[in-house]
Amino acid sequence: MIRINDNYLKLRATYLFSEISKRVSAFQKANPDRDIIKLGIGDVTRALPKVCIDALHLAADEMSKDSSFKGYGPEQGYSFLREAVAANDFLSRGADISPDEIFISDGAKCDTANIQELFAQDIRIAIPDPVYPVYLDTNVMAGRTGDFAQGRYKNIVYLESTSENGFVPELPKEKIDLIYLCFPNNPTGAVITADLLKDWVDFARENNALILFDAAYEAFIRDETLPRSIYEIKGARDIAIEFRSFSKTAGFTGTRCAYTVVPRSCMAWDSNGNAHSIHDLWNRRQATKFNGVSYPVQKAAAAIYTPEGKQQVSSLIDYYLKNAGLIRRELLSLGYKCTGGVNSPYIWVNTHKDSWEFFDLLLNKAGVVCTPGAGFGTCGNGYVRISAFNTYEHVQEAMSRISQALKV
Numbered sequence: 001m002i003r004i005n006d007n008y009l010k011l012r013a014t015y016l017f018s019e020i021s022k023r024v025s026a027f028q029k030a031n032p033d034r035d036i037i038k039l040g041i042g043d044v045t046r047a048l049p050k051v052c053i054d055a056l057h058l059a060a061d062e063m064s065k066d067s068s069f070k071g072y073g074p075e076q077g078y079s080f081l082r083e084a085v086a087a088n089d090f091l092s093r094g095a096d097i098s099p100d101e102i103f104i105s106d107g108a109k110c111d112t113a114n115i116q117e118l119f120a121q122d123i124r125i126a127i128p129d130p131v132y133p134v135y136l137d138t139n140v141m142a143g144r145t146g147d148f149a150q151g152r153y154k155n156i157v158y159l160e161s162t163s164e165n166g167f168v169p170e171l172p173k174e175k176i177d178l179i180y181l182c183f184p185n186n187p188t189g190a191v192i193t194a195d196l197l198k199d200w201v202d203f204a205r206e207n208n209a210l211i212l213f214d215a216a217y218e219a220f221i222r223d224e225t226l227p228r229s230i231y232e233i234k235g236a237r238d239i240a241i242e243f244r245s246f247s248k249t250a251g252f253t254g255t256r257c258a259y260t261v262v263p264r265s266c267m268a269w270d271s272n273g274n275a276h277s278i279h280d281l282w283n284r285r286q287a288t289k290f291n292g293v294s295y296p297v298q299k300a301a302a303a304i305y306t307p308e309g310k311q312q313v314s315s316l317i318d319y320y321l322k323n324a325g326l327i328r329r330e331l332l333s334l335g336y337k338c339t340g341g342v343n344s345p346y347i348w349v350n351t352h353k354d355s356w357e358f359f360d361l362l363l364n365k366a367g368v369v370c371t372p373g374a375g376f377g378t379c380g381n382g383y384v385r386i387s388a389f390n391t392y393e394h395v396q397e398a399m400s401r402i403s404q405a406l407k408v
């Protein structure tokens, strides 16, 4: 008899986006002439930068001739891209990362999901609340969690991000082996300072723990005093893996390219207490289960590191940051407390109401879709996430409608 992985039964149904679309279509049906502005999902809306399109065309031409055709590439990525990443994203900021420590992939979602398979079953794991659901669900699937009760899984240490701690969780009181962190944060839009990040690095070093640092929104950081990479913090090379993506940086959500940094100095221990290089394990895993990102897509990704590419990506991000700034200013002037919206495309709003009640209010009174914070974890109760991924005109219209709706 073919049997299932029972751990899948512990997963909770992903009500969030299906419930949102259910409520939106019910509203649209009841109000066919109202037009709806979506500031809900975390997907970009603007076209790829021109340098990327040009690179895709050129690479397609190369694929059209036997003499320049490319078949399987290296599982870890082409060196032209790994070198550009190391030089531009790390060395230029004083972070000592070499090209062979960069693993190119087709997404930070799959990398943050897959990395856990390198580690033992009975490790202690700390995961933020609220959170990007991938970190938690993949550990549930792997059988590292207990049952779900009162909004939480047993055997997980939840790192609470609240207004009291400025949405940067405090260090755990207990020993932890694996820590997930995400800054600039999805969903809260919060950022972490170098001093606070150093506390986490020191904690991991003291505990022989590993930090999985998701920096998918790094490109939105405009405050030069903030770290863009965990490797800007002294000692991080030995205890941290960093995930980056071209998705939010350069509009690659549908094109698919990302990378993971696994420094050679990161170690993990076997059951006999012998140390092993995590880099070697990840390399083995990728070589076995992954066959690389397509050549044209890697060429398109590398194009963002040219001078024109940097300029085009920067104006793409500026566009969304301008939206974010408008959303944040309007909400603050209406008297709402919010985080994010600077150095981040997300604004996390304290609604002083149930998240879904506030969601319905914005939908019914303003025709604007946001994301109820409760969908991201217990600590998201009472909050909504508003995303800056839309046109400036739509954001202007949405904010004027929201002002009208919430003033009365």
Ligand SMILES: *Cc1c(COP(=O)(O)O)cnc(C)c1O
Residues within 6 Å of the ligand: 042, 106, 107, 108, 109, 110, 132, 182, 186, 214, 216, 244, 245, 246, 247, 248, 252, 253, 257, 258
């Ligand atoms: C969007 C996002 C990613 C990137 O995912 P891709 O698979 O690279 O598109 C990773 N982490 C977080 C928190 C995200 O919001």
